[in-house]
Amino acid sequence: MILFRTIRSGSSGNCLLLERRRRGRTSRLLIDCGFSSQRASLAALEGEIGLDPPPAAVLVSHAHSDHINYAALRVLARLGIAAHVHRQARREIAMRHLRPERLPASVDADGFLLATFDEQPFELAGFEVTPIRVPHAPRVTTHGFLLRDGETKLLIASDLHDPEAVVPHIYDCDLIYLESNYDPELLRRYYNPASLFHLANPAAGLLLDHALRTSRRPPRAIMLGHLSADRNRPELALQTVGDVLAQGGSGASVPLSAAPRHRASETVVVRE
Secondary structure (H helix, E strand, C coil): CEEEEEEECCCCCCEEEEEEEECCEEEEEEECCCCCCHHHHHHHHHHHHCCCCCCCEEECCCCCCCCCCHHHHHHHHHHCCEEEEEHHHHHHHHHHHCCHHHCCCCECCCCCEEEEECCCCEEECCEEEEEEECCCCCCCCCEEEEEEECCEEEEEECCCCCHHHHHHHCCCCCEEEEECCECHHHHHHCCCHHHHHCCEHHHHHHHHHHHHHHCCCCCCEEEEECCCCCCCCHHHHHHHHHHHHHHHCCCCCCCEEECCCCCCCCCEEEEC
């Protein structure tokens, strides 16, 4: 069995949870851990996420503080949970959140647990992880992830402004978690240049329509994530994306939801 849910999703914090149950054993993997303080990080890890068993690792998409930060790294180190970051992003995380002169190969002088990956697939918490380099903000190394367990495929793609990088990986997925950050009209009314580093609702819809029309089988669920607080609304993102899918004739039978901003989502059963 494979289960998925979001713990937080948005510019105030991002954290996703994958759980794999097989032959009486459970492994758990977090993707990002962007809580605002040590207290909030510990409360989420001990409460909403739980430590029975603790997550095997945290897979970090990039260095922005709503995805990883000093407070979260401090709590993860205290719990013995390593953050896995791209080798280029490691320096960016150090510059933003740590003291870079204290960063030897795996554990720095203050005890932060940092492991690195490159562009090649690797094994983590029972999943084969393929990093997908995506365009985001300047000088910020950012990745989405394709995760496999046998024939089961999950795509996690957030914080990107051009979907082209994820197109080769989006076919025949069992779950797609995709950023749908802003509505173009709301961006025009409440302009923020940083929004241009993210994916708009219509672009998310077009990417999903392409995936559904060209895949051999539909996903079990699609979840829209990282919605802007001021330049989007859940009902607007769902309506826009749903309309694009309906016009393309591709999405009538696929469950579509939007990840809550300040609380956990419902659990998605990706595989029985």
